[in-house]
Amino acid sequence: MPLAQLRELQNARLKQQVDYVYHRVPFYKAKFDALGIHPSSFKGLADITKLGFTHKTDFRDTYPFGLFAVPQSEVARLHCSSGTTGKATVVGYTAEDLNTFAEVVARSLAAAGCRPGMKLQNAYGYGLFTGGLGIHYGAEKLGLTVIPVSGGGTDRQLQLLQDFQPEIICATPSYAQVLAEEIRRRGIPADALNLRHAVLGAEPWTETIRQQVESGLRVQATNIYGLSEIMGPGVSQEDVAERGTGSYIWEDHFYPEVVDKDTGEPVAEGELGVLVFTTLTKKAMPILRYWTNDITNLYYGESRSRTHVKMGPIRGRSDDMLIIRGVNFFPTQVEAILQELQHLSPYYQVVASRRGSLDEVAVSVEISEELMRRLELTTVTEAALGQHECLRTLQGTFAKKIKDNIGLSMQVQLVGFGELPRSEGGKLSKVQDLRNVP
Ligand code: ADP
Ligand code: K
Structure with missing residues (x-):
């Protein structure tokens, strides 16, 4: 979609989303009333910075369902952010949201090089964590054969890679490294595997890790990024032909901004800052201007096959959260x-x-x-x-x-x-x- 048309779409969707939460989520109504914002006079993208931010603490304060915009009978699934105890971050999806989730993951996997008919071994954890099921349904939507092995169990992972001959593996980058090391250590011959693509995410990684995984597993490795509060994996994805140049954000569903970590003011294109997302189409739990704490930059420019904006690798976090083997830990x-x-x-x-x-x-x-x-x-x-x-x-x-x-x-x-x-x-x-x- 040409950029100008994409902006129009985002603008219309944002206005709709603001109107929707104002009338359905008391948290946002109270917030907007305090800020003097009313949907009838809200101008869309031009006014987005007036909306303030939503923080992780807002999820805790309204635990479990305070940010939901639909009655529970319309919530088709619940997930939680990984590795948090007690008053964790609970997120919900309507059937339509799950369809959008599968759509953006299918899009991500296609950008990663996956094609209908291929087999995908899903080594992301299944359960409350959005990774496993998120990838699963997106892969099915794209027409892949899913092997839902979940995380860990290296012996079994290696066995299935040899027996079922999948072309694709999805895992955290650190676990993909483990698999590559084990293959080398056990002397499994390169032609015993049929892998071509690795889709890696849930934690930060580097070009060094990419090289190790690519040579160890004989794949093209791409980055998938996401977070539960906004959807799960599949918020952004690297294109297989443009590896190392950033990940496309599916900004027709997730409107991104980068702001200064101290002032909250938008930074110039390409500058580093805190990534902020506004959902444009979510129904069960729309979130406006979510302060992700992830530090990165946004840019348009060269080396691109799509109009959507790219984000650089996550450089760190502005809070004290550590990500250990894909698990968030405070x-x-x-x-x-x-x-x-x-x-x-x-x-x-x-x-x-x-x-x-x-x-x-x-x-x-x-x-x-x-x-x-x-x-x-x-x-x-x-x-x-x-x-x-x-x-x-x-x-x-x-x-x-x-x-x-x-x-x-x-x-x-x-x-x-x-x-x-x-x-x-x-x-x-x-x-x-x-x-x-x-
Ligand atoms: P996920 O299931 O996608 O890991 P969580 O909500 O558990 O979602 O964790 C989200 C956080 O994980 C993000 O805010 C970010 O800090 C980190 N994360 C997810 N994917 C990536 C990635 N590809 N690169 C760097 N960090 C990532
Ligand atoms: K994570």
Whole structure:
């Protein structure tokens, strides 16, 4: 669609979406009333910056269904953002939304080089996470044969890649690296596989990873980006013939902006800032100007087969969310667990690192002063752990709660009270991300 026509479409859809939420979602009505915005005088794209932002906290504050615009009987499916506990981000879809979701994923897979008749091994996790089912229905819509193997289980993944001969694999980039490494390690010959395309997303990745995956799996690897709040995977996708030049945003459904992370003002084309999305066609849960916290840039320009805007790779996040093996993780989730465990102090440190191609997380936590006194300890040594069963139980319980609530296995280390750094008045960084430190 020519750009001018696309703008007209977006403009009309935005006006409709503003009118729709004003009359259906009390959260937006209250917000717009406070901002002096009324659908009758709202001018569309020209007025979009007047709408303020929607933040992740707005989802938590209205948990679970406060942002829904339709009665529950019209909600065909619920998903949650990955790796969040308790008051997580709940998202809902009408049958029409699910159709749009499948449509944008089908479009994404086509841009990635997939064609009807090919087989797709889907190694994204199935469940509340939008990745698995999102890819699944989009692949079916495009006319692919789906192998819904879900995430993990490397032996089985490799077996099916050899037995079923799929042309396409969908996975997180870090898991695709694992598969490539295992194929090399096990000496599986290159012609035992039939892969041609890898569609990778849910976490940031680099050109180095692309090279490893492309040579290890003998594929063309493209980026798929998305987020539950807006839809799920398939908000943007790299074209297979334009790899390395950015991902097309399907902006007839998701209107993107990039704004300054401090002022919230729009930045010039090509400049880095926080990515903000407005849904243009969502029915169950329309979201206006969602502050994604993802840092990237938007640009039109050379090397393109479509009119839609491209986004660069995600450079980082403007909040403290870590993405570990595709799972979103806020260090404050550790804090919440600490509060439940009597013999641990509230002081902790999280260290994310990379072993081989897989991300790992280690958490150090202090035991309470009271427990130190009771066990007559000055620090927590291996010997102390060996001697006191209660310490080992505490460590095990903490690790299990982390696994159950956050969905990630972490190495847990107990240390003595007072051993972790304290704030000296300023902000104390409880998180070290060493994954990209050479
Ligand atoms: P998803 O199922 O797409 O991972 P979530 O809602 O669980 O959705 O997580 C969304 C976040 O994941 C995004 O805001 C972004 O930080 C990250 N993410 C998703 N896809 C990519 C990608 N291709 N590159 C970098 N980060 C990504
Ligand atoms: K994610």
